Structures are given as C-alpha cells and as structure tokens.
Amino acid sequence: MMTTDKVYSLAEVAKHRKADDCWVIHNQKVYNVSDFVQDHPGGEEFILDHAGEDITALMKDELEHLHSEGAYEMLDELYVGRLENSGDGTKKDGKASSGASVSSSSKTGKEMITDVDEEDPDSLKTDIQADKKEKFLDLSQPLLYQLWKANYPKDFYMKQVHIPRHLPYSARVFESDFLEVFSRTPWWLVPVLWLPVVALIFSWSLQGGETVGALSREKAGSTFVTGIFVWSLAEYSIHRFLFHVDDLLPDSTYSNVAHFLLHGIHHYLPMDRYVKKIFCGMIFLFLCQFVALPHFCLSLFRAHSQDS
Amino acid sequence: MPPVLTILIGSPLYLLAHVLFESHYADALMAGTYFGYICYDMVHYSLHHSAHKVQHLKEMKSYHFKHHYKQADLGYGITSKVWDRVSFFFISSARGCERRPNTWKKRNPCGEESGRPSC
Numbered sequence: 001m002m003t004t005d006k007v008y009s010l011a012e013v014a015k016h017r018k019a020d021d022c023w024v025i026h027n028q029k030v031y032n033v034s035d036f037v038q039d040h041p042g043g044e045e046f047i048l049d050h051a052g053e054d055i056t057a058l059m060k061d062e063l064e065h066l067h068s069e070g071a072y073e074m075l076d077e078l079y080v081g082r083l084e085n086s087g088d089g090t091k092k093d094g095k096a097s098s099g100a101s102v103s104s105s106s107k108t109g110k111e112m113i114t115d116v117d118e119e120d121p122d123s124l125k126t127d128i129q130a131d132k133k134e135k136f137l138d139l140s141q142p143l144l145y146q147l148w149k150a151n152y153p154k155d156f157y158m159k160q161v162h163i164p165r166h167l168p169y170s171a172r173v174f175e176s177d178f179l180e181v182f183s184r185t186p187w188w189l190v191p192v193l194w195l196p197v198v199a200l201i202f203s204w205s206l207q208g209g210e211t212v213g214a215l216s217r218e219k220a221g222s223t224f225v226t227g228i229f230v231w232s233l234a235e236y237s238i239h240r241f242l243f244h245v246d247d248l249l250p251d252s253t254y255s256n257v258a259h260f261l262l263h264g265i266h267h268y269l270p271m272d273r274y275v276k277k278i279f280c281g282m283i284f285l286f287l288c289q290f291v292a293l294p295h296f297c298l299s300l301f302r303a304h305s306q307d308s
Numbered sequence: 309m310p311p312v313l314t315i316l317i318g319s320p321l322y323l324l325a326h327v328l329f330e331s332h333y334a335d336a337l338m339a340g341t342y343f344g345y346i347c348y349d350m351v352h353y354s355l356h357h358s359a360h361k362v363q364h365l366k367e368m369k370s371y372h373f374k375h376h377y378k379q380a381d382l383g384y385g386i387t388s389k390v391w392d393r394v395s396f397f398f399i400s401s402a403r404g405c406e407r408r409p410n411t412w413k414k415r416n417p418c419g420e421e422s423g424r425p426s427c
Binding site: 039041044045067071162164187190191194195197198199201202204205206214215219220221223224225226227228229230231232233234235236237239240244246267270271273 | 321331332333334335336337338339340341342343344345346347348349350353356357359373376377380381384385386387388390391392395
C-alpha cells in the first residue's frame, strides 16, 4: 500500500509554494494543501509563509498555532505522497526534533498529538484509515439523510460533529435538488432579505395611528439603538443556551438531526460558505405569516380595545 | 444562524416586545434587534472567511476559532466577548474548569482529548 505511494524530494516539494499550488511536509509525508489554503482558519498567509516546507514542528508549536486533531484529519485527506529518504536517517531526525519540541512545550504537546509523534508514519496512516471507516458521515453524499438513517448514539454524534472537517466545496445537505437550493445561501442574502424587513418595521414606529401618535425621530432612533444591544444579549443567549444545549439533549435521532441542522453542521464544516443558512429563501416566504400577521392582529386588537 | 431560527426566535421576541412596550417603541426596538442580527451574521461570516485589519475583529476571529477548533463549550460570544465575561461571574466552573476565556492563551487547564474538556 505505502510502497505504491509517490515519493518526492525536498526540492520537488519546495517548488510548490504558490497559493494555487501549495504543498507542505508533515511527519515525512507530503500534502497538497492548495484547496485548503484560502480556508485555513488562521489565515492563508500562515500556510503560504511556509509553503513547500516541513511544518511538523510548526503545527504543534503552541506559540505559532496549536492545531486540533481535526486539523490532522483534514491534512490526511490532502495526502499526495511520501518524502524521499523518509526511511532511516531523516525519519529519526524528524522524530528526535519533534520529541524535543514536545517536551519543551510540555503540557500542550501532550494533547492530541502524542500518538502522531510516537507512532511511526506507517501505522499512523493505517490508524487514521481505520478511524475513517468508523467516521460517521460520508461527505460526498447528502448529509441529512445519512444522519437520519444512521441512528448514531448521542455521544458518538456529539463527539464527531465537533471535530471540524473541511471540503474544498460546499457540502450537500439534501438529496432533493429543490431543497438543496435552500441550503446554499450566499452571505449577502441575509442583508438583502432582512434589511427591507428592518426598514418596514422601523417605518411602522414612525407612523402614527389614529389613536396613537408616532414616535419622534430621536425616540425611535434611540430605541432602535437599544434594540441592537438587545440583539447582542440575544446572540449570546441563543448561541450558548439554544445551539449548545448538547448536554441536555435526549439520546435520539430526532434530536441529533435537529442539533445538526441548528448548529451541528456549522461545527462539522466550519469553513463551508453556504451550508449554514439552511432554508434561508424558503423562510422568507413565511415572513408575512410570522411578522406581519402578528403585527396586524395586534393593531386590530389595540384598535378594538381603544374603541371600547 | 439559519433564518428558520431567525423566524422561530424572532417572532416570539417581536410579540414579547409588543406585549411589554407601546407598539411604536416595540417596532423601533425590534427593528434595531433585527438590524443587530444582520450585522452579526455578516460579522460571523467574515470572521470565518476574511482576514481582518480592525483590532477588535482580529481578536474576535481568533476567539471564535478557538470556540470551533479547540473547545466548543468556551467562548460563545461572536461579535463581542462581553457576555462571556458577564456570565463568568454567574455561571462559573460548572465542570471544575476555568471558564474565563482569557486563560486560553496561558494554559489549558483541562487535559483535553477530543477538543472538549474531560474534567
């Protein structure tokens, strides 16, 4: 298996140091990270600064940017071949130096990466591939249906979904082409859909009814600003107490699916540009029902109660 | 945040505001709240996908990425750290872990294996 892998020399790898053609070396293995560069969570410049180089020590350097186990999994998917002479001499050197940096970064070096250091590259490769068989969703297939059918125990689901994965493209959520349209929403659709709603609701506050006078601009403006602060608290509460209720959820496929759609998918694929805003367009159609209708009922109610 | 939630969360909030306040104030307040949501959403997207020059956004980017890549039950704030700091005083060390976000840099008190605290 490993013997059929391509072998590259340091010089060959060093040629690939551009944003659209970027290779790196990690643990004597060569990875083509071109598709990942622009999505690197720490910023693409961090990879490009070390393009074509050995990043083994760098990746676990606490000061530089300590990487999670998810990072090593992502890297594994970009494997292209082995480094030349990764047999005896070089490998020992590599191991010696990585051992040194583990002890120097003490505690931190211990987490997650220990097995990477101590295993030799062959067994590491096998381990990760064994892990892959156990891995829960096939990213090349629609995700939701898989999750629905799989009936994962909650613990397994929660552990897996919080390990970030990376795809060079946007993952597919639904099998149906129609539904899939709603899972792909570019970032600008949120302001395009919602700014008119903001304008509409704000304009209501400036319009006087027959019995109630409109707000002055100052009062409306300061109330609007207060609303922004209300959002800040809402943002925090929603994220912490609704999206991350992980511990309180029951062990069921329904709650796994709900968790996945609400927030799990964003932790699963944090760098996906579209997939997070599921149902964005569809929801817009329900807008009148949910915002305008209550408003309409309330104004009817008020008008009625003021008449009597 | 997926807009389905915007509606599910936004509508009760909208009604609540109308119950609590005179309708014109409620509308102005909710317009501000929804506006805050739009700003949050764009900030959140940009934290994930752009490099930032503004100091605050730089900090929030690294703060939010720690939430994603290191410990999902720390650092819930996205546009600001204020509420993490506030809640630290009320909901602290629920798992015996130091929850104050700024200790991230110095040490990791919980021996983490899967990116989540084990203590």
